[in-house]
Amino acid sequence: MTINLEPDRIEELRQQLFEANRISHFVIIEATAKVSGATTAIVTDYQNYVNMQHENGDNFDFRILRDILPITDNLIHWAVAQQELHDLIDDDSNERDGLIDDLEHYTQLVMEENKL
Numbered sequence: 001m002t003i004n005l006e007p008d009r010i011e012e013l014r015q016q017l018f019e020a021n022r023i024s025h026f027v028i029i030e031a032t033a034k035v036s037g038a039t040t041a042i043v044t045d046y047q048n049y050v051n052m053q054h055e056n057g058d059n060f061d062f063r064i065l066r067d068i069l070p071i072t073d074n075l076i077h078w079a080v081a082q083q084e085l086h087d088l089i090d091d092d093s094n095e096r097d098g099l100i101d102d103l104e105h106y107t108q109l110v111m112e113e114n115k116l
Contacts, residue, residue, distance in 0.1 A: 001096035001105070003080050012074055017071045017079060020045070024068040028114055031060045041065060043110050061092055068116045074113055078106035 005013070018028075023049035031052070032039045044052075053062050062107050070074060081103040 001102055002095065003077055003102050003106075004022070004085070005077065005080065011077045013080065014071055017076060021068075021071060024048075025067070026047060026068065026071075026075065027064050028066040028111065028116060030063050030065050031056075033060055034063075035059070041107075041111060041116060043069070043107055044077075065116055069114060071115060072110070073105055074109040078103065078110050081106055 017077055024045040025046050027049055029042050029044060029052075030050050031042060049062065049064065052060075056062075080093065081099055085096065085099040085103055088099065
């Protein structure tokens with residue numbers, strides 16, 4: 001795993017996510033391609049879900065699978081992986097590959113703890 005967070009950093013991030021959650025709460029959504037029928041589950045915040053519907057509604061059907069996710073250690077790690085991957089400049093680095101693996105891993109753990 002690329003992401004290694006100390007307990008005090010986890011608590012600091014937990015407080016930041018609680019604040020972010022007040023603005024736009026976290027959800028798990030499902031996106032279904034209208035042409036192929038392929039589906040994928042995505043962890044995101046509600047505002048991003050609305051944006052996805054607006055920007056990609058012609059190609060995908062979206063629905064919320066879980067609304068208002070609890071702020072768990074797995075969600076915190078997911079958020080860090082998401083942000084670090086977003087901030088990464090070099091698209092072909094080993095760090096990028098590690099962050100993608102972390103994001104997939106923590107996404108799966110968030111899905112499991114939300115019984116999906």
